[in-house]
Amino acid sequence: MKKLLAIHGVALLLILGFVSCDKTTQTGKVEGLDEIRNQNPENQEFTLQPAPQFNGDSAYFFIQKQVEFGPRVPNTSAHKACGNYLVQVLKDMGATVIEQDFIATAFSGTKLESKNIIAQFNPSQKERILLGAHWDSRPFADQDTDNQDHPIDGANDGASGVGVLLEIMRILQSDSTAPVGVDIILFDSEDYGQPEGMDYQPDTWCLGAQHWAKNLHQPNYSPKYGILLDMVGAKNAKFYKEGISLEYAPNVVTKVWKTGSKLGYENFFVEQSAGAITDDHFYVNRLARIPMIDIIQHDPNSTSYFGSYWHTHNDNMEVIDKATLKAVGQTVLQVIYNEKPDKAS
Ligand code: AHN
Ligand code: ZN
Numbered sequence: 001m002k003k004l005l006a007i008h009g010v011a012l013l014l015i016l017g018f019v020s021c022d023k024t025t026q027t028g029k030v031e032g033l034d035e036i037r038n039q040n041p042e043n044q045e046f047t048l049q050p051a052p053q054f055n056g057d058s059a060y061f062f063i064q065k066q067v068e069f070g071p072r073v074p075n076t077s078a079h080k081a082c083g084n085y086l087v088q089v090l091k092d093m094g095a096t097v098i099e100q101d102f103i104a105t106a107f108s109g110t111k112l113e114s115k116n117i118i119a120q121f122n123p124s125q126k127e128r129i130l131l132g133a134h135w136d137s138r139p140f141a142d143q144d145t146d147n148q149d150h151p152i153d154g155a156n157d158g159a160s161g162v163g164v165l166l167e168i169m170r171i172l173q174s175d176s177t178a179p180v181g182v183d184i185i186l187f188d189s190e191d192y193g194q195p196e197g198m199d200y201q202p203d204t205w206c207l208g209a210q211h212w213a214k215n216l217h218q219p220n221y222s223p224k225y226g227i228l229l230d231m232v233g234a235k236n237a238k239f240y241k242e243g244i245s246l247e248y249a250p251n252v253v254t255k256v257w258k259t260g261s262k263l264g265y266e267n268f269f270v271e272q273s274a275g276a277i278t279d280d281h282f283y284v285n286r287l288a289r290i291p292m293i294d295i296i297q298h299d300p301n302s303t304s305y306f307g308s309y310w311h312t313h314n315d316n317m318e319v320i321d322k323a324t325l326k327a328v329g330q331t332v333l334q335v336i337y338n339e340k341p342d343k344a345s
Contacts, residue, residue: 020189043218048262049179051337052171054329056322062089063155063163063233065322066135071151072158073139074104074112074189083115086135086186089166094173095119095184104207107194114188116208118217121172125181129336130226130290132280134190134208142195143304143311149166153316156297156309160233160320162163162186164329171333172180183223183249185212187280209280213287225252227293227335232328234307235321237297239269239328243276245293248285252293259334265327274298277305295328 065085070078073215090097100116117135141147153159165184172178193205203210224248231237239260245253260269281292302308309315 002345008290011066013053029220033225046258048259048334049337050177051330051334052175054171054326054333055167056326056329058170058340059163059167059233059325059329060320060322061163062166063159063325065152066159066162067155067317071139071154071247072135072137073151074136074192075110079136080113082135083117083188086117086162086166090117090119090169090184093170095121095169096123100212100215100217102208102211102215104189104192106189106192106207107198107201107204112189112192112207114208114211116188116212116217117186119169119184119186120181121169122178122181123184124262126326127179127339127341128181128183128223129339130183130185130223130284131165131332132185132187132209132226132228132284132292133165133230134158134188134206134280135162135186135189136158136188136208138191138311140195141311144313147313152313155317156231156233156307156315156319157311158191160231160325161229164229164232164325164332167325167329168333172336176198178336180224180339182336187212190280205278206280206283207219209283210287212285216288221288221290223290224339225249226281226284226290227252227256227332228279228284228292228294228296229328229332230294231297231306231310232295233320233325234297235311237268237307237321237324238299239295240274240298240300242274242294242296244282244297246273246280247276248281249291249293252291256293256295256331256335259338260327260331263327263330263334268324268327269331274300280333283336290324295332306323 069082072079098118104112104114137158187208189207243331257269281294
């Protein structure tokens, strides 16, 4: 693959050189050049298509509403009530909503009453983009020094991604110009993973994504690609190019990071790679074979790898910053509006 790109690069240079030397073709369109450019996203020049404004206040409000239910830990009444709220909000917006109820088995053997929530915008459109986040919150604060056995608010870890997606769905449903269909999936039981220090068991995180990837809500569901949002609301967050995303969907990573910096959010979308993070997108890539990236906060200076609030009681509304929500939401919205519409419709 590397070699192929290198050859394309040389071909492109040759053609560009040829164009600039040959006066007769200077203003003319060179046939095939766009095609070559488009094959390599590194060379791709693009213009930002008109897109609606993402409202950071609105996303913040949706986060606050979730947090007000209390910790969204499976098998609790707060979890159940918040799940019903999310379904209702999406229906009220006019989306088609599918509830996927299932029982997951936690690392401890506990059976978790779980619900993946799928909301479809413009379901008849063939060309589709998948957006995801997890809506449950962690049952313990195992990275905290105090009250480790109490559940956390999960304002950033969970609620922030859902808040951004609800705002995106609100905009899509109120604007008829979106070029593609969009599916939003709110995964459950992501954050019930086995705490460190126990005998390691694989696959104890992301139980909702694992269930969905093995039981798609539609047979042969195959969106063009997916974008997962996890911990996308903290003040001064930095998003690095995450390893699994780079392995399975490098072109999508390039597109999203370029769009972010073109919009002026280059302080958030860092042009550097980070290690692989096991998150819902891993199972979507590996089991459902849908290329999906993860926009997830990473802090190379933190011992936890994520923000210092991560899996502690500090993960509350105080860490949420509307400027971060706006940067992520506007970037994802722009990526959607830059998509090409379905040829058939
Ligand atoms: C692990 O800690 C193994 N993965 C990070 C996935 C995660 C947890 N995202 C939010 N909370
Ligand atoms: Zn977590």
